[in-house]
Amino acid sequence: MSQHPTRVGEVRPSQLLFTYGVGAIVDLPRLSVIVTGLEDWPASPEYAQPVVEDRLLTAVRYQLPTVKKLLAPPITGDNGMPVDPFDTMAKIGVPVATFPRWMVCPMCRLLAPLKSGLFKLKENPYRPDKTGYQHENCNKAKSPDVVPARFLVACENGHLDDFPWVHFVHEGEPCHSPLLRLDEYGPSGEARDLRVRCDTCQKQRSMAEAFGRQNREMMPQCQGRRPHLRDYDPEPCKHKMRTLTLGASNTWFPVVYSTVAIPVESGKLPQLVEENWATLKDVTALVIVGFLRSQGKLGELAQYSDADIWAAVEDRRKVDAGQMAPPSDRPDLKLPEWVVFTQYNAQLNSDDFRLRPVGPPPKYKALIDQVMLVERLREVRAMVGFTRLDAAGELTDPDLSVYVEPAPLVRQTAEWVPASEVRGEGLFLQFNERKIVEWARQTAVDSRASEFVEAHKKWRSVRYIEPPEDGFPGMRYVLIHSFAHALMRQLALESGYAAASIRERIYARPAEKEGGPMAGLLIYTSAPDSEGTLGGLVSLGQPEVLERHITQALEAMRLCASDPLCAEHPPSRTGRTLHAAACHACLFAPETSCERGNKYLDRSLLVPTVEHTDLAFFKDAMS
Numbered sequence: 001m002s003q004h005p006t007r008v009g010e011v012r013p014s015q016l017l018f019t020y021g022v023g024a025i026v027d028l029p030r031l032s033v034i035v036t037g038l039e040d041w042p043a044s045p046e047y048a049q050p051v052v053e054d055r056l057l058t059a060v061r062y063q064l065p066t067v068k069k070l071l072a073p074p075i076t077g078d079n080g081m082p083v084d085p086f087d088t089m090a091k092i093g094v095p096v097a098t099f100p101r102w103m104v105c106p107m108c109r110l111l112a113p114l115k116s117g118l119f120k121l122k123e124n125p126y127r128p129d130k131t132g133y134q135h136e137n138c139n140k141a142k143s144p145d146v147v148p149a150r151f152l153v154a155c156e157n158g159h160l161d162d163f164p165w166v167h168f169v170h171e172g173e174p175c176h177s178p179l180l181r182l183d184e185y186g187p188s189g190e191a192r193d194l195r196v197r198c199d200t201c202q203k204q205r206s207m208a209e210a211f212g213r214q215n216r217e218m219m220p221q222c223q224g225r226r227p228h229l230r231d232y233d234p235e236p237c238k239h240k241m242r243t244l245t246l247g248a249s250n251t252w253f254p255v256v257y258s259t260v261a262i263p264v265e266s267g268k269l270p271q272l273v274e275e276n277w278a279t280l281k282d283v284t285a286l287v288i289v290g291f292l293r294s295q296g297k298l299g300e301l302a303q304y305s306d307a308d309i310w311a312a313v314e315d316r317r318k319v320d321a322g323q324m325a326p327p328s329d330r331p332d333l334k335l336p337e338w339v340v341f342t343q344y345n346a347q348l349n350s351d352d353f354r355l356r357p358v359g360p361p362p363k364y365k366a367l368i369d370q371v372m373l374v375e376r377l378r379e380v381r382a383m384v385g386f387t388r389l390d391a392a393g394e395l396t397d398p399d400l401s402v403y404v405e406p407a408p409l410v411r412q413t414a415e416w417v418p419a420s421e422v423r424g425e426g427l428f429l430q431f432n433e434r435k436i437v438e439w440a441r442q443t444a445v446d447s448r449a450s451e452f453v454e455a456h457k458k459w460r461s462v463r464y465i466e467p468p469e470d471g472f473p474g475m476r477y478v479l480i481h482s483f484a485h486a487l488m489r490q491l492a493l494e495s496g497y498a499a500a501s502i503r504e505r506i507y508a509r510p511a512e513k514e515g516g517p518m519a520g521l522l523i524y525t526s527a528p529d530s531e532g533t534l535g536g537l538v539s540l541g542q543p544e545v546l547e548r549h550i551t552q553a554l555e556a557m558r559l560c561a562s563d564p565l566c567a568e569h570p571p572s573r574t575g576r577t578l579h580a581a582a583c584h585a586c587l588f589a590p591e592t593s594c595e596r597g598n599k600y601l602d603r604s605l606l607v608p609t610v611e612h613t614d615l616a617f618f619k620d621a622m623s
Helices: 054-063 166-168 263-274 286-294 299-303 305-320 332-342 433-440 443-462 477-496 545-559
Strands: 025-027 030-037 070-073 097-099 101-103 112-114 119-122 132-135 151-154 160-162 180-183 194-198 204-205 242-245 253-260 353-357 368-385 418-429 502-509 517-527
Touching: 054 070, 054 253, 054 368, 070 443, 101 204, 112 353, 151 332, 166 194, 166 204, 194 305, 194 332, 242 253, 263 305, 332 368, 332 517, 368 517, 418 433, 418 502, 433 443, 443 477, 477 517
Parallel strands: 070 418
Antiparallel strands: 025 030, 030 097, 101 112, 112 180, 119 132, 151 160, 151 242, 180 194, 194 204, 253 368, 353 368, 368 418, 418 517, 502 517
């Protein structure tokens, strides 16, 4: 993993989508580096394996029309032996570049960029964690290791840059040869205890003046720098620079599409063609398919006709040549999944997808129509870009009616995007549509819906998302989403999985919306191992066992450790939040688990609380 001559660190492949993807900063023991664009990644078949999922590729091509395939991050084989740092395979990985480019000497407090030549890179091919820069001419100590400057600037368009140290300390009028130092005047390490000083002209300024909304207006205009692509945005940026601390959680947010790979016939043939492309890439006529069949070289493809295989090969070739037109409408990833989950067909079960229907919990059979044990599933995820300052990842759901313009992964046009596949298990619950409709028509629920709509409009307005009234998912979504969080918290106690490893997928659309009605949820867990997970969730789906867990989950929602403040919390009128009676003590889930970033939650829709007794969907079942 290096733009340097040697390897400088290691991360897991899954982290390259959700934690340290393109444009993200990786904090290493003695270095801080940024993951560079896809042009620099090795994409040859021996290192980057294709991830085949036709529905997800279609959704990605709606956002990025030039994408031809999904590739797993480049990896090399592990034989259990120590890595030879001089071997060719040791150079295979994800390229990075040093960032930020300004360094601080911890001894003499010198603050200077790498291009000044004052700091020298010391490589250690046998101990990558010891690779770093040193200040060789320090007057306080002998060649101390320097550390990255703690402050950066970014903007809402995804641009990132070094902090404008010279401009800041001189307030826009630098002296002829500035020599800067970053002094600490207190033990806290906070901005108010740090001052940047120029030895040449003796000007100095507190770092506290770089933070805050009013101070941002005094900062320079964003230059549109894209350090992960090593260039500047050709379009001028309209934003002012915003100061961030190195390692801040809002420096990078991935924009990821995901789908559950369902075994539909239209998707199985392209997958088999991709898996056998080494053989099929030389097929130039229909008769050659017949020849391969006669030689017994088609494998699983033999179940399809020669004409179908030839058509699939031609489609694959068109995608490579860029001749396949991207979809004109945003693909609906959830509707096909809903159909497969609710209309059980044993013939669709396979090694990657296996369902087993069981009866609903007896106590809740009037509210829950069916329960499906998902004994095996395969989830595929692809990253199409990233954002900074605000997390837009959950806004990619088409039901929200928000078009997200993520920062690019490449300088020109992307022909592939990084993807990953994980296997696991889960539980699917389908609610009774008639009960959902009757509950939503209640006067109290309708009044609560009005509060949520106003909060939704305000939330979008303060983020300049137009029109603000679009994209409200509806009260059935708030209900099912809240139930999913309550059940996930309960299942984590007994399933053997950490709360952060259990995820949700909500299916909630009214009848009048395209693809509706939907009222259900999938709670699942997954792992990158080829065998997936161990069945801890599926074992809890038997009717009597699930009934006990639902009851305990709902009982836990009656009272919160933060009551009465939590129960009295209305949907925000300021646009800061999008939840009602919910908090970290009762309903919030880890960010890896929730598809909407802990928005649209309200436990008073589930059971009576100390504040509301007329909103509960499960009121009769709990009595």
